[in-house]
Amino acid sequence: MSSHNRFEPEEIRAVQDRAILVGVDRGGRGWPIEESLAELELLASTAGATIAGTVIQRMHTPDSRTFLGKGKAEELAELARSTEATIVVFDDDLSPSQQANLEDIIGRDVRVLDRTALILDIFALHAVSREGKLQVDLAQLEYVLPRLRGMWGHLVAERLGGGRGARFGAGESQLESDRRLTRRRISELRRELKHVASERAVQRKSRARSGIFRVSLVGYTNAGKSTLLNALTGANVLVADQLFATLDATTRTLDLPEGRKVTLTDTVGFINKLPHGLVEAFKSTLDETREADLLLHVVDASGQQTREQMAAVAEVLGEIGVAGKPQVVVYNKTDLLSAEERAILGSRSPHAVLLSASAGEGLDRLRARIAAEAARGSVSMTILVPYDHGEIVGLAHEQARIVSEEHTPGGTRLAVSATPELAARFEPYREDADVRDNG
Ligand SMILES: Nc1nc2c(ncn2[C@@H]2O[C@H](COP(=O)(O)OP(=O)(O)OP(=O)(O)O)[C@@H](O)[C@H]2O)c(=O)[nH]1
Ligand SMILES: [Mg+2]
Structure with missing residues (x-):
């Protein structure tokens, strides 16, 4: 394929651009405009732009032609000229015609972007895998x-x-x-x-068939999901104080107390006003999350927008159809809280796990909690595996919890605790089957 025929997303990035940020304050509940614009600024700088100015308009209903009111749009054009801005970034999504009309008002050499375009830019910058690049x-x-x-x-x-x-x-x-x-x-x-995606589905299916308990990290971007994966499993996923540092899914085995093993997957983070098209495009990456047995919802407990961020995450979880999955809330970055704040958070959220992934504090509590969740649906059984079926013993060691192991003339006798899927594979070797079947 010649390079001419290929669409190169890199070229529409905001690199080196001077940006004016534009927000509309609807005066309602939810995200205060200042917070939303602070996040937009972080998005813009992650995309490589510097900030040349900010414009806020208070209005209830955006104008259907130009989004902003006429006067405000002209003010914006003036500011863009005086600051020599190269892009104007709206905090809300613009329709194609609003975008075109605004470009007419502001001038041809200034590009008008919206939040979605900016997020797409960042995704294009950070995509690593073939699948990630195709999706972006x-x-x-x-x-x-x-x-x-x-x-x-x-x-x-x-x-x-x-x-x-x-x-x-x-x-x-x-x-x-x-x-x-x-x-x-x-x-x-x-x-x-x-x-x-179908190639990856095959890999995922084989993991699913094996019956290992699967845990998926979800959460707002920058909450510390990758830091937590690294701390728990010794993985080496990129950690950065940036939005959307991670786009691909990474899965590692996590060893838990008493010999239990689960898999832990880190994947793309979510954000307020996450473009629906992007959720759709990342469908196959998010399949890992969709098929997980347990979600760990990682929350930055040190930020100002904890509650709003949690709501944004819940919304995306609903959108990808996993809102009903078992979930454990993990409040991260507790090293940035005072002892008093920690105590308040702990008593207000007794079912959550408080920890600091970067300081390594509280990881044992999380391991114990995951083990308890994994144990919920698990089956205890004793199996006798003939010596020429060594792969079953291997499987048990890899993925089940071994309660006891004994070598007998008839084979290896194992008392195990396993997920129902795994237990089904052990079923032919079950020693206590008669006992159970006769009831
Ligand atoms: N103080 C403090 N900082 C942390 C902690 N955990 C993570 N961080 C920092 O938070 C930032 C984001 O961490 P990541 O692990 O990349 O976050 P993420 O959720 O994977 O973010 P994305 O992949 O961008 O969605 C980094 O600068 C980390 O060093 C923590 O427990 N305490
Ligand atoms: Mg990450």
Whole structure:
């Protein structure tokens, strides 16, 4: 495939851009505008932009044509000129026509972005795996398609089209050919993604069949999920004080007290106003979470927006259909709290686990809690495994909890505690079967 035909997401990043941030204060409940803009600033700087100014408008209903009121839009245009801004970033999603109208008002050389475009930029910067890159490419092109007339038109045309118009029938306008090429690339990406996802589904299925208890870390971006995975399993996942440092799923075995083993998966974090298209695009990455037996909801207990962040996470969990799964709330970063704050949090949330992943405090409590959750659905049994079925003994050691082990003339006798799936594989070797069956 020639590089001309490939859509290069890197090129529409906000790198080195000077940004003006724009928010609308609806005066309602939930996220205060200052907090939401502080997060937008973090998103912008993660994407590589510097902040040139901020504009806030108080209004209940955004204008359908220009989002902001007319006066405010002109004020914004003036500020963009005087600060030599190269991008204007809205905290809310803009429709394609609002985006185009605003660009007309502000001037052609300033790009108007919204929160979704910024998040897509960051995802493009941080995608590592083939699957991650395909997912981001797809989400970007789906974002771009209805906006081709506006800011993206020339970019996409350069990337997808080669010589402008030259290769296409004289009757086809540039815009039509851009759209056609974009659509074609979207269906190519969907096909590729399906292929990659099915390969991963095979791996996941084999893990599922093995019957090991599966735990998935979920939570707001920057809550400390990767730090926790590393602290518990000795993994080496990238940790950074950045939004969306992690995009791929990483799974490691976690050893628990009394010889129990589970798997622990770290994956992409969530954010307030997470674009629906992105959740959709990351469907296969989030399959790990969808198939988990237990979710650990990691929360940054030191932040100002703990409750709002938890609500945003709950919303995404609902969107991916896992809201009903067993969940343990893990309040992280307790090293940043005073003893008094810790005590208040502990008494208000007696079922949560308080810990500091980076300081390694409270990890044992979490291990014990996971073990208790894993034990809930587990089956205790005694099996006698003939010596020529060594793989079953291996499986038991790898994934079940061994209560006792004894070598007898007839084989290895094991008392184990296992998940129901694993127990089903041990069933043929069960010694206490008669006892149970006769009831
Ligand atoms: N003080 C303190 N900082 C922590 C703790 N755990 C994590 N951090 C910091 O919080 C930041 C984010 O940590 P990550 O582990 O990358 O967070 P994440 O949830 O994986 O974030 P994303 O992958 O970006 O969604 C890093 O700067 C960590 O060093 C903690 O217990 N205490
Ligand atoms: Mg991470």
